[in-house]
Amino acid sequence: MEIEVLEGVFDANEIIARENRSLLDARGAFMLNLMASPGAGKTSIIMKTLEGVSGDLKCAVIEGDIAGKVDSEKIAATGVQAIQINTGGSCHLEAKQVNTALERLNMEGVDLVIVENVGNLVCPAEFKLGEDLKVMILSVAEGHDKPLKYPLMFSESHVLLINKTDLIPYTDFDIEALEDTVRKMNLQVEIFRISCRTGEGVSDWTDWLKNRVRG
Amino acid sequence: MEIEVLEGVFDANEIIARENRSLLDARGAFMLNLMASPGAGKTSIIMKTLEGVSGDLKCAVIEGDIAGKVDSEKIAATGVQAIQINTGGSCHLEAKQVNTALERLNMEGVDLVIVENVGNLVCPAEFKLGEDLKVMILSVAEGHDKPLKYPLMFSESHVLLINKTDLIPYTDFDIEALEDTVRKMNLQVEIFRISCRTGEGVSDWTDWLKNRVRG
Numbered sequence: 001m002e003i004e005v006l007e008g009v010f011d012a013n014e015i016i017a018r019e020n021r022s023l024l025d026a027r028g029a030f031m032l033n034l035m036a037s038p039g040a041g042k043t044s045i046i047m048k049t050l051e052g053v054s055g056d057l058k059c060a061v062i063e064g065d066i067a068g069k070v071d072s073e074k075i076a077a078t079g080v081q082a083i084q085i086n087t088g089g090s091c092h093l094e095a096k097q098v099n100t101a102l103e104r105l106n107m108e109g110v111d112l113v114i115v116e117n118v119g120n121l122v123c124p125a126e127f128k129l130g131e132d133l134k135v136m137i138l139s140v141a142e143g144h145d146k147p148l149k150y151p152l153m154f155s156e157s158h159v160l161l162i163n164k165t166d167l168i169p170y171t172d173f174d175i176e177a178l179e180d181t182v183r184k185m186n187l188q189v190e191i192f193r194i195s196c197r198t199g200e201g202v203s204d205w206t207d208w209l210k211n212r213v214r215g
Numbered sequence: 216m217e218i219e220v221l222e223g224v225f226d227a228n229e230i231i232a233r234e235n236r237s238l239l240d241a242r243g244a245f246m247l248n249l250m251a252s253p254g255a256g257k258t259s260i261i262m263k264t265l266e267g268v269s270g271d272l273k274c275a276v277i278e279g280d281i282a283g284k285v286d287s288e289k290i291a292a293t294g295v296q297a298i299q300i301n302t303g304g305s306c307h308l309e310a311k312q313v314n315t316a317l318e319r320l321n322m323e324g325v326d327l328v329i330v331e332n333v334g335n336l337v338c339p340a341e342f343k344l345g346e347d348l349k350v351m352i353l354s355v356a357e358g359h360d361k362p363l364k365y366p367l368m369f370s371e372s373h374v375l376l377i378n379k380t381d382l383i384p385y386t387d388f389d390i391e392a393l394e395d396t397v398r399k400m401n402l403q404v405e406i407f408r409i410s411c412r413t414g415e416g417v418s419d420w421t422d423w424l425k426n427r428v429r430g
Contacts, residue, residue, distance in 0.1 A: 037252045037253045037254065037334070037336075037357075038252045038336045038357055038361055038364065038365060039252065039354070039356060039357025039358045039361060040357075065364050066337065066364060066365060066366070066367075067363065067364065067366055068363045068364055070360060070363065070364070089337075089341075089367065091306065091335070091337035091338050118337065119252070119336060119337075119364065119365070120306070120335055120336070120337055121252075121253045121334060121335070122281065122304075122306035122333065122334075122335055123306050123337075123338070126304075139254070139356060140356075141254060141354060141355075141356030141357075141379065141382065142252075142253055142254025142255075142356075143254045145285060146253055146254060148282065148283045148285065149253065149280050149281060149282065149283055149285070149334065150253060150281060150334070151281070151282055152281075152304065164356065166385070167356065167382065167385060167386075170381070170382060170385055171382075
């Protein structure tokens, strides 16, 4: 008698992530999965990114939060299509939630979908959403010792945005040490130094992103 | 035929948390469960707290991290007993891990056990460890909009330490608005404003803590 292997059951998230991928490919859309601790500047970076690519890329934003809709309201106020997912307690987004959001968005002509994951430096790294790029943010205020404490996030991300560089003079943050550590853990990582407050470094990131989406 | 109810199975964590409580009571020890986002200043606050209560309270520290032991080494260097729990990927501490640590510590004469939870503003709030007080830290750099996004942590905590107040002049952080929001969600919360960098406000917190532990 043949024994049934239920391997796929444990990969339900991965199957739906692949569905999301097909859905995006059919539309010719690129998707970012933006991850960071609470308060690292995810929403501010989204606002700056939307500004930086406007005119070149048509965007939509999927906002993931445990509760509330302050972030999606901020985005919608700029005229960009935004949809809010409330996880109701869960500490990360799963592919199914993004799938529902993608079905509800008007994807006509959309080039870039930015998903703002729940503020958490741990669990979101474990769940694929069907994204093209995993982008993580580390704020200067969090300290340069974080990669060794949260290794999965730093080693899985394609892009690291170091945000709030304007605070460097008021902290002990060693940006060279941070970048060295991350590059040892993650050979392919692209790193950008950004201050959403002063705008410094933002265009390096958005120019690179435009090339990736168009390329 | 009587039907077996397996309710208890789902409360395994709570049962062990109660065991921890008995173990601490038998020793006359008080336990803090310290929770915050990555980089909010958990280890710095522990260092300042140990300094502030030294001479009055004998302390021990249980350090929870996904990986690494940088924090427990920092604590041990001050001469305070420290033990490291590596969760190996899990985003919060559970009562069982703290139980193992409590069994291994030399609890002779220990008045105060400080548990540093994994850096995460979500999941740790859901798991009781047998603590006397849940203490959370919010760093000024994280922004004053966090309570509505992470409501469980803010409503469950007995104490809120607002850290890095020295950064207020360089941010848009509205400390009054933050405190108002938190007090509406959590009527019993004690709030302290602290800067580990300048030392401001630290003694208010440690004096209050000494009274709670001794009382």
